[in-house]
Amino acid sequence: METPAESPAEKPAETPVGTPAEKPAETPAGTPGGTSPTTGTIPDEAQAEIHRQDVEAQAPPRVADLRVTASFDRATYPVDADIAIRVTVENVGPVAATDVRLRDTTNLSLKSGELDLRRVPGPVIGPGERRTYDLVARQDHVSPVNPEEVYFQVSAGQGAQQWPNADPTPNDNSARITARVPREFGSVDAVVFVDANGNGQVDAGEGQGGLSFVADGGSSTKRVGGATSPTGTVRFTNVTAGHYRLTIGSSSSISKVPAPGSGEFDVVGGRTTTVLVPLVEPVSSVLVPRVEFLNDPFVNAGDQVQVRVTLKNSGSAPLTGVVAVCNQNSSTPGLTGTGPGWAALHPDGPGVTLAAGETKQLVVTDVVPQAAADYGSLYVGCDFGNDGRNTAGYRGASDFADVNGKYGKVTGTLLLDDGAAERPLAGTRVVALDQRTGLWAAETTTDDKGAWRFDRVVAGPTRFVVPGEFKPREGAELVADVVAGRTAAVTFRLVPGPRWDVPAHSPKVEVTASFDKDAYDVRDVVTARIRIANNGTGGPERIFYAEDREATTLEYERGQWGVLGGSYSSPGMDLWPGQVHEVTITGTIRQWSTGGAVRLKGWLGYPFPGQPASRAFDLSAKVVFRTGDADVLVYGDANGNGSFDQGEGLPGIGLYFQGGLPNRTSEGRTDDAGRFRLKDAPAGVHEAQVRTEGTGWARPSDYYGQFTVEPGQAPQVELRLVRPLSDVLHAAIEFDKESYDQHERVGVKITLTNDGPELPVRMHCGGELPAPDMGPEWGPFAPGGTGVVLKAGETREFQVVTTIPDYAADHGLLSLTCGFGPGNSWGDGHPEANDLAKVTGVxxxxxxxxxxxxxxxxxxxxxxxxxxxxxxxxxxxxxxxxxxxxxxxxxxxxxxxxxxxxxxxxxxxxxxxxxxxxxxxxxxxxxxxxxxxxxxxxxxxxxxxxxxxxxxxxxxxxxxxGAAGGPDQPGAGQPRAFGVAGKDGGLADTGASVIGLGLLGGLALVLGFVVVVASRRRTA
The missing domain is CATH 2.60.40.10 (Immunoglobulins)
Incomplete structure (x- = not known):
């Protein structure tokens, strides 16, 4: 049972922690006369022996043993910072771990590394080998409960089945880590108004209602929005501290915009920020900009560019802080407007001042970017205004220029061979086709001598079409090999033929998809292959994946779709004519699935109007559920040799089985020879639990009940039991009173008797009811403590004084239920002791x-x-x-x-x-x-x-x-002398109070008061 952490109790007046009582309450026969003073801690040599015994007793079976660790690279992170996570999976077992799969949960968004982490099938990790995964995450969502904590949890296992786990030490198969992203929160009170009288204050009737108010702090966790009230107000609470830029909008066009300087504000933690947003006429009503290239066309990337910017203030008031915000929404590569030559107009700079009616010209310098050289065109497009990067109400201007480094010229003559002679074709169209799309790119008309010319054609083989009833005299196409910076001269000879037209845009996207099998075992990895081809003509088609989530039952990592993911970060791709894109998806069948099929259904974009809807696919395959048997033997290792001997089979032992895919439970009981046949169990890993209650046997610390069922096989499963430790180790726990006030301290006496050989003993406590605080005052019995060593035949007592947790009075009860034995966990057959008392006052x-x-x-x-x-x-x-x-x-x-x-x-x-x-x-x-x-x-x-x-x-x-002698009157809750008979008679051998004795037995059944823990080794 977990109890709240409390401050250490004062040092008790009773016998110090870990020191035996001077006169133990009971000294069993065979105890050496006299009790020499000993300490309650374990000497170094004894501790080493304990460790050796633990290792020997808990030696794992020969199976893979995975160990998972995880770490953040920092304990705290700034808001909006990338968060680095490292996950390490190590195999400390003697055999290889195959198909190691990791499963994670987190309140972070993974930006990279998740595909490798979640890959199926997983890698093989050999004995002594480790695998490291590096992830990058971001806090994109803030929990209202604990906004500063981020966590990441990951577990590892082999194959599709998550539970039962075949690992001998499953507690170290997972890791959970936390870090902090400290945030300060403030509030925002804003008013949007039209300052009709120019006094800078909000007056009656000036508020503007029904407007959209959106404030963006640069990330998804720093964004708020809402609509203004009829009086123009809007309020936000729990806003992350930082700098925000606002946008005002409405369902109809807005004639006014926030005044310069009012579109940005800072939120300070623990304070309320008042934001006044006066609306004014947009600067576009008076500012007239113009931009033009001065030295175009250009040739190559890096060429110097000169741009003349003309700014005119047509208004009657001066304008200050006029800046340019450039290249925001153009598909053509352009100038950013932030280079050194743009210093006077930089959006983060002081800007330019224009007097009323003034016109200014500036010449800025820049260079041709590589993207523009590749594209063949350069764009300059800027929005001009006087409120920094807040472009609401700005006015734009733009210009284009050619970048000719990848272009050449073509001149030619067009001749028609009509069978009698060649003659020039005058007044005839010649169309150049785009090298990639095969569609119209440019055209010209021949002169009276059949001559034609193109001054700007992309270098490379370029095809031409002459619309009409013609065809090439030689070959199937008219092609000119264009060289950049040069002029190619060609002669095209035609003969009469069928109608020849310019190719039209006719996309034809076809999708083929398949699973790699017609049927799958429920544990199999499912592989789907999807092929998308554009078998049409013309330009590219936008392809993205959209899934029918209701129909799809395949479990897989959606990131495998890559750029086709259909999300903001994966918006799709352009598929050009003749281009093919292939995707391979691997996934698993739902573990709880009992259906007969696995399905993946979706589509890739939208079909072109008039084309068949060929972009959808719907994959389905049969799911097979296989079964098998297992022969189970339960035996009591009477001679302690660690193996089954004739006659050691235990009849009538209850068994409980869980496992397989889909997971199924069953029960049984051994026959007279201690055997049981598990029949028709679902294939997969199973765990056998032995019902030892009342049998006189217990599961040993190295108990391992896992086994694998496969079709057509019947594994031999031996389950070894030993005599319970409680046969030789006896324990008692007793509170010093039967009833406590909620603010009292509680005394606890622990009595341990060892009727066997020397034994190390630790204490492990749990339960559902409130328990005394467990702190350092418990000495060797504190959580994580070293325990004590009991010599053969020795009885020892330990007394502790500690505090009662506050919530115990809320329940009216105080309990303590503990198990005792070697090792780090509560084992089957270990002695248990408990006591129960009232807590009054509520x-x-x-x-x-x-x-x-x-x-x-x-x-x-x-x-x-x-x-x-x-x-x-x-x-x-x-x-x-x-x-x-x-x-x-x-x-x-x-x-x-x-x-x-x-x-x-x-x-x-x-x-x-x-x-x-x-x-x-x-x-x-x-x-x-x-x-x-x-x-x-x-x-x-x-x-x-x-x-x-x-x-x-x-x-x-x-x-x-209030009655005399009642529980709230003097005399109630009197101290109970340790080792002395209670008010109802002598103490039982367990040391528990008589009042609590029968009650505890009942509570064990109805409350789970005594926690039963399997003794198979489950520690890291």
Whole structure:
């Protein structure tokens, strides 16, 4: 059981932690006379021996043993920073791990590395080898619960099956790491208004409602938006601190824009930023810009460029801070406007000042970028205004220039051979075709001598078409080999022929897709191959993947689609005529699938109008579920030789199996020879759990119940049991009082007796109910402590004084349930000890419903319910249900109570039927009953009746905390002397209080109060 961390308790006045009591409460026969003082810590030589025994006892079977570690490269990150993650998978086992698959969960967005991390099938990792994965992530979403924490969790396993895990130490097969992204949050109060009177303030009627207000801080976690109220206001809370740029919009065109300087603001943590956004006439109404190249055309990348910029202020007021924001939305490569030559107009600079009516000219210098040289054209396009990079209301100007480095010229003569003679073809169209698309690129007309000319043709083989009833005299095409910077001269000879037209744009995208198998085992890796071809003519077709998520059952990493992913970061690709793009997808079948098919359905873009819808595909394959058997032997290793000997088979042992794909559970019991045949189990890894309760046997620390079922095979599975440690090691836990005030300290006594050979002992505690705080005051028994060594025949006592957690009073209970033994986990057959006490001082109200029958149940109205205290067995509260079966118990002390329903009813055995009075839990509880014998009312108002209020035999037990001797009066909760009989008689051998003894046994069944932990080795 986990308990909240608390400050260390003060040093107890009792015997120091780990020091044996001077006179142990009980010294078993055979204990050496006298008890020499010893410490509770383990000497170095003993610790080494413990380690050796642990290693020997927990030697894993010969299987692959994966170990996963993960780390961030920093403990804290700035907002919007890239976050580096490293994952390492190591095989510390003696055999190779095959198909190692990793599965991750995180509140981060992975930017890179996820394809390798999530690849199926996974890699083979040999003995002693490791595999490292480096990831880059970003916090794109902020949790409102814990906005500063980012986490990454990853686990590794072999093959498709996640559970059971065949790894001998599965606890180290996963890792979870956290880091912090500290954020400060502030608020924004904004007003958007038209400053009609120019006073810089918001006056009545100036607010502008219904406008879109979007503030962008440069990332997805720094963006807010909303609509202004009728008075022009808008408010945002929990805004990440930083610099923001706003955009104002509406469903209709806006005639006014934010005034210069009002379009940006800073949010400061812990403060409210007031943003006034006055709307003014856009600068485009008075600013008239013009741009033009002065020295075009250009030839190569790097050539110097001169651009003349003319700015005219046609208004009656001066303009200051006029800048240029360039090349924002052009498909043609252009000048960015941020180079050294643009300093006067740089968008982050002071800008240019224009007096009213003034015109200024500036000549800026730049160079031809490589992209423009490749494209063959250079663009300069800028938006001009006086509010920095906030371009709302700006006015644009642009110009284009040729970059001719990749172009040449072509001159030619066009002749027609009509069979009698060659003659020039005058006044005839000659069309040059684009080298990539095969479509019209340029055209000219022959003169009266059949001559024609193109001054700008891309270098390389260029095809030409002469529309009309012609065809080439030689060959199938007219081609000129164009050389950059030169003039090619050609003569084209034609003969009469069928109609010859310029090719038209006619895309034809065809998709073929297939799975690599017609049928798959549910554990197989599924491979899909998709081929997309543009078998048409003309320009490119946009291709992107869209999936039918409802129909698709294949589980796979969508990033395998690459650029076709159809997301903002993977918007698709242009597929040119004759081009083919192929994608291979690998995935798995859902582990919980019981359907008979696996399916992948989607389409790749939208078909061209008039073309058949050939871009969709729908793949389906049969899923096969195979089964097999296993022969299981359960034996008790009576002679301790680690192997089965004749006669050691254990009959009547209960078995529980879980595993395979799809996962299935089953149960069985061994025959007289200790054997059981598991039949028709789904193929895959299975885990066998042995029911050892009441058998006198226990699972050893090296218990390994995993085995693999395959069709047509029957593995021999041997499950070894040993005598429980509780045969020789005995433990008792006792609180020093039966009842505590919520602010008291609690004393705990631990008694350990070893009837066997020398033994190292650690303590492991757990449970559902509140437990004492576990801190360093527990010494060797603290979480992660070294434990103690018990000599043969030795009994030792340890006393601890610690604090009660605050929430224990909310439950009204304090419990401690612990197991004892060697090793780092609570093992099967290890001795357990527990105790239970009240924690007083808190009351609450409990609501419940009395129900009967099967779901959705029938309400039982007008019945009397009495709550009985689980400690004393006395009634403490009484109430009557209303007509709907609803009942309320006000001012009830927190704790656990058993309900008694008066009348012909008995409590149903299908549920706990305990009332938990917990402060802060206002959920209605259920009392489920069924017809039964008449139950008398245990609550009586007759004075002097047994158990009635005022009964001298047990004063104050009926809910009267103020009664003499009642639990809230002096004398209640008196200390219980360690090792001395309690008020009801002598202590049991376990050391638990008599009050708690029977109760704890019941709680073990109804609350899971005693945590049962499998003893197979499950530690890292």
């Amino acid at each position: 009351t609450t109200t409990v609501n419940a419903e009395v129900l009967t029958g099967d779901y959705p149940f029938t309400r039982v109205p007008d019945v009397t319910v009495v709550l009985v205290d689980l400690f004393s067995g006395k009634p403490v509260a009484r109430s009557v249900a209303d007509g709907a079966g609803t009942i309320t118990f006000p001012d009830l002390k927190t704790g656990l109570y058993k309900p008694v329903v008066v009348g012909p009813w008995k409590l149903s055995e299908s549920q706990q039927n305990l009332i938990r009075a917990v402060r802060g839990d206002d959920r209605s509880q259920t009392i489920l009953v069924e017809p039964g014998p008449e139950v008398a009312d245990p609550w009586t108002d007759q004075p002097g009746a047994p158990g009635a209020p005022g009964d001298a035999g047990d004063p104050g037990v009926l809910g009267d905390p």
